[in-house]
Amino acid sequence: MIYLDNAATTLIKPPSVERSVVEALRTMASPGRGGHQPAIKAAETVFNCRVEAAELFNVSDPEQIVFTMNATHALNIAIGSMVEKGSKVLVSGFEHNSVVRPLYAAGARVSAAGRRLFDRNDTLNDFESKISGNDLVVCTHVSNVFGYTLPIYDIAELCARKGVPLIVDASQSAGILDVDFKRLKAKFVAMPGHKALFGPQGTGILICRDGGRPLMHGGSGADSKLTHMPEYMPDRLEAGTHNVCGIAGLLSGIRYVKEKGTDRIFRHEQKLLNIAKEKLEGIECVEIFAGEDQSGVISIRISETDTEEAAQRLGEKGICVRSGLHCSPFAHRSAGTIDTGTIRFSFSTFTNEKNVYDACRAVREICKKDR
Protein backbone atom coordinates (compact mmCIF):
# COMPACT_ATOMS: atom_id res chain seq x y z
CA MET A 1 0.00 0.00 0.00
CA ILE A 2 1.14 3.52 -0.79
CA TYR A 3 -0.43 6.04 1.52
CA LEU A 4 -0.76 9.52 0.01
CA ASP A 5 -3.59 10.94 2.08
CA ASN A 6 -1.48 12.60 4.73
CA ALA A 7 -3.35 15.89 4.45
CA ALA A 8 -6.29 14.06 6.04
CA THR A 9 -4.43 11.95 8.60
CA THR A 10 -0.88 10.65 8.67
CA LEU A 11 -1.22 6.90 8.81
CA ILE A 12 2.43 6.02 9.22
CA LYS A 13 3.59 7.38 12.57
CA PRO A 14 6.94 7.30 14.34
CA PRO A 15 7.08 4.02 16.35
CA SER A 16 7.37 6.04 19.58
CA VAL A 17 3.83 7.32 19.06
CA GLU A 18 2.31 3.86 19.20
CA ARG A 19 4.43 2.92 22.23
CA SER A 20 3.33 6.04 24.08
CA VAL A 21 -0.36 5.45 23.38
CA VAL A 22 -0.13 1.90 24.71
CA GLU A 23 1.84 2.98 27.77
CA ALA A 24 -0.74 5.67 28.53
CA LEU A 25 -3.57 3.19 28.15
CA ARG A 26 -1.91 0.89 30.64
CA THR A 27 -0.59 3.33 33.22
CA MET A 28 -2.38 6.69 33.12
CA ALA A 29 -5.68 7.81 34.62
CA SER A 30 -7.50 11.17 34.66
CA PRO A 31 -5.11 14.14 34.72
CA GLY A 32 -5.89 16.89 37.20
CA ARG A 33 -8.47 14.81 38.96
CA GLY A 34 -6.70 12.75 41.60
CA GLY A 35 -3.53 12.82 43.65
CA HIS A 36 -2.58 9.19 43.07
CA GLN A 37 0.26 8.01 40.88
CA PRO A 38 -1.70 7.12 37.70
CA ALA A 39 -3.43 10.54 37.82
CA ILE A 40 -0.16 12.39 38.44
CA LYS A 41 1.54 10.47 35.63
CA ALA A 42 -1.28 11.44 33.28
CA ALA A 43 -1.04 15.06 34.38
CA GLU A 44 2.71 15.06 33.78
CA THR A 45 2.23 13.69 30.27
CA VAL A 46 -0.39 16.32 29.46
CA PHE A 47 1.83 19.04 30.88
CA ASN A 48 4.88 17.80 28.97
CA CYS A 49 2.88 17.92 25.77
CA ARG A 50 1.85 21.52 26.50
CA VAL A 51 5.48 22.46 27.13
CA GLU A 52 6.77 20.77 23.94
CA ALA A 53 3.98 22.29 21.83
CA ALA A 54 4.64 25.74 23.31
CA GLU A 55 8.30 25.40 22.35
CA LEU A 56 7.58 24.19 18.83
CA PHE A 57 5.16 27.03 18.10
CA ASN A 58 6.99 29.76 20.02
CA VAL A 59 4.32 30.29 22.65
CA SER A 60 5.29 31.98 25.93
CA ASP A 61 3.32 29.87 28.39
CA PRO A 62 2.11 26.27 28.33
CA GLU A 63 -1.20 27.59 29.74
CA GLN A 64 -1.89 28.98 26.27
CA ILE A 65 -1.96 25.48 24.80
CA VAL A 66 -5.46 23.99 24.87
CA PHE A 67 -6.07 20.38 23.90
CA THR A 68 -9.00 19.68 21.62
CA MET A 69 -10.40 16.72 19.71
CA ASN A 70 -9.16 18.03 16.35
CA ALA A 71 -8.66 21.27 14.42
CA THR A 72 -12.40 21.59 13.81
CA HIS A 73 -13.04 21.56 17.56
CA ALA A 74 -10.28 24.11 18.05
CA LEU A 75 -11.67 26.37 15.31
CA ASN A 76 -15.17 26.13 16.78
CA ILE A 77 -13.84 27.38 20.12
CA ALA A 78 -11.84 30.16 18.45
CA ILE A 79 -14.70 31.31 16.21
CA GLY A 80 -17.23 30.97 19.04
CA SER A 81 -15.01 33.21 21.15
CA MET A 82 -14.80 35.97 18.56
CA VAL A 83 -17.99 36.00 16.50
CA GLU A 84 -21.44 37.35 17.33
CA LYS A 85 -24.45 37.37 15.04
CA GLY A 86 -23.76 39.93 12.33
CA SER A 87 -19.98 40.05 12.85
CA LYS A 88 -18.14 40.87 9.64
CA VAL A 89 -15.52 38.25 8.95
CA LEU A 90 -12.98 38.19 6.13
CA VAL A 91 -11.60 34.79 5.12
CA SER A 92 -9.25 33.58 2.42
CA GLY A 93 -10.61 31.95 -0.70
CA PHE A 94 -9.24 28.60 0.41
CA GLU A 95 -10.97 27.87 3.70
CA HIS A 96 -12.10 24.48 4.87
CA ASN A 97 -15.64 23.85 6.13
CA SER A 98 -14.18 23.71 9.63
CA VAL A 99 -13.90 27.48 9.29
CA VAL A 100 -16.82 28.27 6.98
CA ARG A 101 -19.53 26.29 8.75
CA PRO A 102 -18.87 27.59 12.29
CA LEU A 103 -18.85 31.13 10.90
CA TYR A 104 -22.21 30.71 9.20
CA ALA A 105 -23.61 28.88 12.23
CA ALA A 106 -22.64 31.86 14.39
CA GLY A 107 -24.42 34.22 12.02
CA ALA A 108 -21.29 35.93 10.68
CA ARG A 109 -21.35 38.00 7.52
CA VAL A 110 -18.57 36.30 5.59
CA SER A 111 -16.62 37.66 2.64
CA ALA A 112 -13.59 36.19 0.89
CA ALA A 113 -10.28 37.71 -0.17
CA GLY A 114 -7.75 36.31 -2.61
CA ARG A 115 -9.36 33.65 -4.71
CA ARG A 116 -6.56 33.24 -7.24
CA LEU A 117 -4.60 30.06 -6.72
CA PHE A 118 -0.82 30.32 -6.18
CA ASP A 119 -0.90 34.10 -6.47
CA ARG A 120 0.43 35.53 -3.24
CA ASN A 121 0.32 39.10 -4.53
CA ASP A 122 -3.35 38.78 -5.41
CA THR A 123 -4.03 37.23 -2.00
CA LEU A 124 -2.25 39.99 -0.14
CA ASN A 125 -3.61 42.85 -2.24
CA ASP A 126 -7.15 41.56 -1.93
CA PHE A 127 -6.83 41.22 1.84
CA GLU A 128 -5.42 44.74 1.97
CA SER A 129 -8.31 46.16 -0.05
CA LYS A 130 -11.06 44.31 1.85
CA ILE A 131 -9.88 44.18 5.46
CA SER A 132 -11.22 47.54 6.67
CA GLY A 133 -14.52 47.31 8.49
CA ASN A 134 -14.15 43.66 9.36
CA ASP A 135 -14.36 42.40 12.94
CA LEU A 136 -12.18 39.37 12.34
CA VAL A 137 -9.95 37.64 9.79
CA VAL A 138 -9.81 33.86 9.63
CA CYS A 139 -7.16 32.47 7.32
CA THR A 140 -5.70 29.11 6.54
CA HIS A 141 -1.93 28.84 6.34
CA VAL A 142 -2.01 26.18 3.61
CA SER A 143 -4.89 25.07 1.38
CA ASN A 144 -5.78 21.48 2.20
CA VAL A 145 -6.79 20.92 -1.44
CA PHE A 146 -4.03 22.55 -3.44
CA GLY A 147 -1.17 22.98 -1.00
CA TYR A 148 -1.13 26.70 -1.74
CA THR A 149 0.85 28.32 1.06
CA LEU A 150 -0.74 31.66 1.78
CA PRO A 151 1.45 34.63 2.81
CA ILE A 152 0.23 34.25 6.36
CA TYR A 153 2.87 36.38 8.05
CA ASP A 154 2.14 39.27 5.68
CA ILE A 155 -1.59 38.85 6.31
CA ALA A 156 -0.84 38.79 10.05
CA GLU A 157 1.13 42.03 9.75
CA LEU A 158 -1.75 43.58 7.86
CA CYS A 159 -4.23 42.49 10.55
CA ALA A 160 -1.99 43.90 13.28
CA ARG A 161 -1.63 47.20 11.39
CA LYS A 162 -5.38 47.50 10.86
CA GLY A 163 -6.25 46.31 14.37
CA VAL A 164 -8.31 43.35 13.14
CA PRO A 165 -7.94 40.15 15.19
CA LEU A 166 -6.73 37.04 13.38
CA ILE A 167 -7.46 33.32 13.69
CA VAL A 168 -5.06 31.04 11.80
CA ASP A 169 -5.94 27.54 10.66
CA ALA A 170 -2.59 25.74 10.71
CA SER A 171 -4.07 22.33 9.90
CA GLN A 172 -1.78 21.72 6.93
CA SER A 173 1.27 23.56 8.16
CA ALA A 174 1.82 22.56 11.80
CA GLY A 175 4.77 20.17 11.80
CA ILE A 176 5.90 21.13 8.29
CA LEU A 177 6.24 24.90 8.12
CA ASP A 178 7.31 27.44 10.68
CA VAL A 179 4.22 28.27 12.74
CA ASP A 180 5.41 31.03 15.04
CA PHE A 181 2.64 32.18 17.36
CA LYS A 182 4.44 35.31 18.54
CA ARG A 183 5.21 36.41 15.00
CA LEU A 184 1.65 35.71 13.87
CA LYS A 185 0.28 37.92 16.66
CA ALA A 186 -2.92 35.92 16.26
CA LYS A 187 -5.76 35.61 18.75
CA PHE A 188 -5.89 31.89 18.07
CA VAL A 189 -4.00 29.30 16.04
CA ALA A 190 -5.79 25.98 15.52
CA MET A 191 -4.30 22.69 14.39
CA PRO A 192 -4.97 18.96 14.41
CA GLY A 193 -2.72 16.54 16.22
CA HIS A 194 -3.29 13.71 13.76
CA LYS A 195 -1.71 15.14 10.62
CA ALA A 196 1.92 16.32 10.50
CA LEU A 197 2.31 16.28 14.27
CA PHE A 198 1.83 12.51 14.07
CA GLY A 199 -0.54 12.18 17.02
CA PRO A 200 -3.49 9.79 16.93
CA GLN A 201 -6.92 10.83 15.66
CA GLY A 202 -8.89 12.64 18.35
CA THR A 203 -6.13 15.12 19.15
CA GLY A 204 -5.87 18.80 18.34
CA ILE A 205 -4.41 21.99 19.70
CA LEU A 206 -5.73 25.49 20.07
CA ILE A 207 -3.13 28.13 20.87
CA CYS A 208 -4.78 31.06 22.64
CA ARG A 209 -3.51 34.60 23.04
CA ASP A 210 -5.58 35.39 26.15
CA GLY A 211 -8.44 33.04 26.91
CA GLY A 212 -11.65 32.31 25.09
CA ARG A 213 -15.27 31.37 25.43
CA PRO A 214 -15.88 27.75 26.49
CA LEU A 215 -17.58 25.58 23.91
CA MET A 216 -18.21 22.86 26.48
CA HIS A 217 -18.86 23.17 30.18
CA GLY A 218 -18.18 20.59 32.83
CA GLY A 219 -15.63 19.22 35.22
CA SER A 220 -12.17 20.72 35.18
CA GLY A 221 -10.74 19.11 38.30
CA ALA A 222 -10.44 22.40 40.18
CA ASP A 223 -12.64 25.11 41.66
CA SER A 224 -15.43 22.56 41.76
CA LYS A 225 -17.76 24.68 43.88
CA LEU A 226 -18.16 27.17 41.06
CA THR A 227 -21.17 26.75 38.81
CA HIS A 228 -19.23 28.03 35.81
CA MET A 229 -15.96 27.21 34.11
CA PRO A 230 -12.89 28.79 35.72
CA GLU A 231 -11.55 31.99 34.19
CA TYR A 232 -7.96 30.78 33.96
CA MET A 233 -6.37 28.89 31.10
CA PRO A 234 -6.18 26.20 29.91
CA ASP A 235 -8.86 24.84 32.28
CA ARG A 236 -11.43 27.34 31.00
CA LEU A 237 -11.53 25.64 27.60
CA GLU A 238 -10.90 22.03 28.62
CA ALA A 239 -14.03 20.54 30.20
CA GLY A 240 -14.03 16.83 30.92
CA THR A 241 -11.31 14.21 31.04
CA HIS A 242 -8.57 14.69 28.48
CA ASN A 243 -7.75 12.23 25.73
CA VAL A 244 -4.65 11.18 27.65
CA CYS A 245 -3.73 8.28 25.36
CA GLY A 246 -4.01 10.60 22.37
CA ILE A 247 -2.03 13.35 24.04
CA ALA A 248 0.68 10.87 25.03
CA GLY A 249 0.96 9.90 21.36
CA LEU A 250 0.88 13.51 20.30
CA LEU A 251 3.71 14.29 22.71
CA SER A 252 5.87 11.66 21.02
CA GLY A 253 4.83 12.97 17.62
CA ILE A 254 5.80 16.53 18.51
CA ARG A 255 9.12 15.33 19.90
CA TYR A 256 9.74 13.51 16.62
CA VAL A 257 9.02 16.68 14.62
CA LYS A 258 11.29 18.75 16.85
CA GLU A 259 14.09 16.23 16.57
CA LYS A 260 13.79 15.96 12.81
CA GLY A 261 13.19 19.66 12.30
CA THR A 262 10.43 21.26 10.24
CA ASP A 263 12.98 22.58 7.73
CA ARG A 264 14.11 19.06 6.93
CA ILE A 265 10.55 17.75 6.78
CA PHE A 266 9.56 20.59 4.45
CA ARG A 267 12.55 20.02 2.16
CA HIS A 268 11.73 16.32 1.91
CA GLU A 269 8.12 17.04 0.96
CA GLN A 270 9.25 19.64 -1.59
CA LYS A 271 11.47 17.06 -3.22
CA LEU A 272 8.52 14.66 -3.49
CA LEU A 273 6.28 17.45 -4.76
CA ASN A 274 8.74 18.29 -7.52
CA ILE A 275 8.94 14.65 -8.60
CA ALA A 276 5.15 14.45 -8.70
CA LYS A 277 4.91 17.66 -10.72
CA GLU A 278 7.49 16.49 -13.23
CA LYS A 279 6.01 13.03 -13.68
CA LEU A 280 2.36 14.14 -13.80
CA GLU A 281 3.14 16.96 -16.23
CA GLY A 282 4.28 14.34 -18.67
CA ILE A 283 0.86 12.67 -18.78
CA GLU A 284 -1.31 14.21 -21.47
CA CYS A 285 -4.72 13.70 -19.91
CA VAL A 286 -3.72 15.07 -16.53
CA GLU A 287 -4.46 18.62 -15.42
CA ILE A 288 -2.20 19.62 -12.55
CA PHE A 289 -2.79 22.39 -10.06
CA ALA A 290 0.70 23.54 -9.23
CA GLY A 291 2.57 26.74 -8.64
CA GLU A 292 5.00 28.54 -6.43
CA ASP A 293 4.36 28.63 -2.70
CA GLN A 294 3.10 25.05 -2.67
CA SER A 295 3.56 22.61 0.20
CA GLY A 296 3.50 18.81 -0.05
CA VAL A 297 -0.05 18.60 -1.41
CA ILE A 298 -0.96 18.42 -5.09
CA SER A 299 -4.33 18.13 -6.82
CA ILE A 300 -5.02 16.85 -10.31
CA ARG A 301 -7.92 16.07 -12.60
CA ILE A 302 -7.90 13.40 -15.28
CA SER A 303 -9.80 14.42 -18.38
CA GLU A 304 -13.01 12.48 -19.00
CA THR A 305 -12.57 10.55 -15.76
CA ASP A 306 -14.62 11.25 -12.67
CA THR A 307 -12.36 12.16 -9.77
CA GLU A 308 -14.06 9.75 -7.38
CA GLU A 309 -13.80 6.90 -9.88
CA ALA A 310 -10.14 7.68 -10.52
CA ALA A 311 -9.41 7.65 -6.79
CA GLN A 312 -11.31 4.38 -6.47
CA ARG A 313 -9.17 2.85 -9.21
CA LEU A 314 -6.00 4.15 -7.60
CA GLY A 315 -7.24 2.60 -4.36
CA GLU A 316 -7.63 -0.72 -6.11
CA LYS A 317 -3.97 -0.45 -7.07
CA GLY A 318 -3.10 0.13 -3.41
CA ILE A 319 -2.64 3.87 -3.73
CA CYS A 320 -4.57 5.83 -1.11
CA VAL A 321 -5.53 9.32 -2.21
CA ARG A 322 -8.44 11.63 -1.47
CA SER A 323 -10.89 12.78 -4.11
CA GLY A 324 -13.93 15.05 -4.32
CA LEU A 325 -14.27 18.39 -2.61
CA HIS A 326 -12.10 17.68 0.44
CA CYS A 327 -14.61 19.48 2.70
CA SER A 328 -13.44 22.70 1.05
CA PRO A 329 -16.03 23.91 -1.45
CA PHE A 330 -14.68 27.43 -0.91
CA ALA A 331 -11.29 26.40 -2.27
CA HIS A 332 -12.82 24.51 -5.17
CA ARG A 333 -14.97 27.50 -6.12
CA SER A 334 -11.85 29.65 -6.09
CA ALA A 335 -10.02 27.24 -8.36
CA GLY A 336 -12.95 26.52 -10.66
CA THR A 337 -13.12 22.85 -9.69
CA ILE A 338 -16.36 22.89 -7.73
CA ASP A 339 -18.24 20.73 -10.25
CA THR A 340 -15.65 18.00 -10.52
CA GLY A 341 -13.53 18.09 -7.41
CA THR A 342 -9.94 16.95 -7.70
CA ILE A 343 -7.74 13.98 -6.88
CA ARG A 344 -5.36 14.96 -4.11
CA PHE A 345 -1.94 13.48 -3.35
CA SER A 346 -0.42 14.52 -0.05
CA PHE A 347 2.96 13.51 1.31
CA SER A 348 4.60 13.12 4.67
CA THR A 349 8.09 12.61 5.97
CA PHE A 350 7.42 8.86 5.73
CA THR A 351 6.61 9.02 2.00
CA ASN A 352 9.53 8.06 -0.21
CA GLU A 353 10.43 8.82 -3.82
CA LYS A 354 9.45 5.35 -5.03
CA ASN A 355 5.95 5.87 -3.58
CA VAL A 356 5.57 8.99 -5.72
CA TYR A 357 6.96 7.37 -8.89
CA ASP A 358 4.61 4.40 -8.41
CA ALA A 359 1.59 6.64 -7.85
CA CYS A 360 2.35 8.66 -10.98
CA ARG A 361 2.75 5.46 -12.98
CA ALA A 362 -0.66 4.31 -11.75
CA VAL A 363 -2.20 7.60 -12.90
CA ARG A 364 -0.62 7.08 -16.33
CA GLU A 365 -2.12 3.58 -16.50
CA ILE A 366 -5.59 4.91 -15.72
CA CYS A 367 -5.17 7.47 -18.48
CA LYS A 368 -4.09 4.82 -21.00
CA LYS A 369 -7.00 2.57 -20.13
CA ASP A 370 -9.49 5.40 -20.58
CA ARG A 371 -8.19 6.42 -23.99
Next chain:
Amino acid sequence: MQQYLFMSRSMTTAQRAARLLERNGINANVVKAPQKLSTNGCGYAVVIAGRYYEAYKLLSDNNLITGKIFKRSNSEDYREVTG
Protein backbone atom coordinates in the same frame (compact mmCIF):
# COMPACT_ATOMS: atom_id res chain seq x y z
CA MET B 1 10.30 19.74 59.55
CA GLN B 2 8.46 22.57 57.84
CA GLN B 3 6.35 22.27 54.74
CA TYR B 4 5.19 25.11 52.58
CA LEU B 5 2.17 24.90 50.31
CA PHE B 6 1.91 27.31 47.44
CA MET B 7 -1.73 27.17 46.43
CA SER B 8 -2.09 27.30 42.70
CA ARG B 9 -4.90 28.49 40.47
CA SER B 10 -4.62 25.40 38.28
CA MET B 11 -2.87 22.09 37.85
CA THR B 12 -0.90 23.49 34.90
CA THR B 13 0.32 26.49 36.87
CA ALA B 14 1.29 24.21 39.75
CA GLN B 15 3.22 22.02 37.32
CA ARG B 16 5.03 25.03 35.88
CA ALA B 17 5.93 26.20 39.37
CA ALA B 18 7.16 22.78 40.47
CA ARG B 19 9.25 22.39 37.35
CA LEU B 20 10.84 25.80 37.85
CA LEU B 21 11.72 24.97 41.44
CA GLU B 22 13.11 21.57 40.47
CA ARG B 23 15.25 23.19 37.76
CA ASN B 24 16.69 25.40 40.47
CA GLY B 25 17.47 22.54 42.80
CA ILE B 26 14.48 22.85 45.12
CA ASN B 27 12.52 19.64 45.58
CA ALA B 28 8.88 20.33 44.82
CA ASN B 29 5.80 18.20 44.38
CA VAL B 30 2.39 18.92 42.96
CA VAL B 31 -0.37 17.70 45.29
CA LYS B 32 -4.10 18.03 45.57
CA ALA B 33 -4.63 20.84 48.02
CA PRO B 34 -6.44 20.06 51.29
CA GLN B 35 -10.14 20.83 50.89
CA LYS B 36 -10.09 23.18 53.88
CA LEU B 37 -7.59 25.38 52.03
CA SER B 38 -9.34 25.31 48.65
CA THR B 39 -11.76 28.20 48.63
CA ASN B 40 -13.74 26.99 45.64
CA GLY B 41 -13.36 23.26 46.22
CA CYS B 42 -10.61 21.11 44.67
CA GLY B 43 -7.35 22.75 43.89
CA TYR B 44 -3.70 22.05 43.46
CA ALA B 45 -0.64 23.17 45.34
CA VAL B 46 3.12 22.94 45.16
CA VAL B 47 4.74 21.56 48.29
CA ILE B 48 8.32 22.24 49.32
CA ALA B 49 10.20 21.39 52.47
CA GLY B 50 12.30 24.39 53.44
CA ARG B 51 14.16 26.97 51.29
CA TYR B 52 10.99 29.04 51.39
CA TYR B 53 12.43 32.48 50.63
CA GLU B 54 14.42 31.19 47.68
CA ALA B 55 11.34 29.43 46.33
CA TYR B 56 9.13 32.45 46.93
CA LYS B 57 11.49 34.72 44.99
CA LEU B 58 11.74 32.32 42.06
CA LEU B 59 7.99 31.89 41.81
CA SER B 60 7.31 35.56 42.34
CA ASP B 61 9.85 36.62 39.69
CA ASN B 62 8.10 34.31 37.22
CA ASN B 63 4.53 35.34 38.07
CA LEU B 64 3.81 31.91 39.48
CA ILE B 65 2.41 32.96 42.85
CA THR B 66 -1.26 32.54 42.04
CA GLY B 67 -2.79 31.73 45.43
CA LYS B 68 -2.25 31.82 49.15
CA ILE B 69 0.80 30.26 50.80
CA PHE B 70 0.54 28.05 53.85
CA LYS B 71 3.09 26.67 56.28
CA ARG B 72 2.86 23.58 58.44
CA SER B 73 5.31 22.45 61.09
CA ASN B 74 5.21 18.84 62.22
CA SER B 75 1.70 18.09 63.45
CA GLU B 76 0.54 21.71 63.46
CA ASP B 77 -2.31 22.82 61.30
CA TYR B 78 -1.71 25.01 58.24
CA ARG B 79 -1.00 28.68 58.88
CA GLU B 80 -1.10 31.27 56.16
CA VAL B 81 2.21 32.88 55.32
CA THR B 82 2.10 36.50 54.33
CA GLY B 83 5.08 37.58 52.25
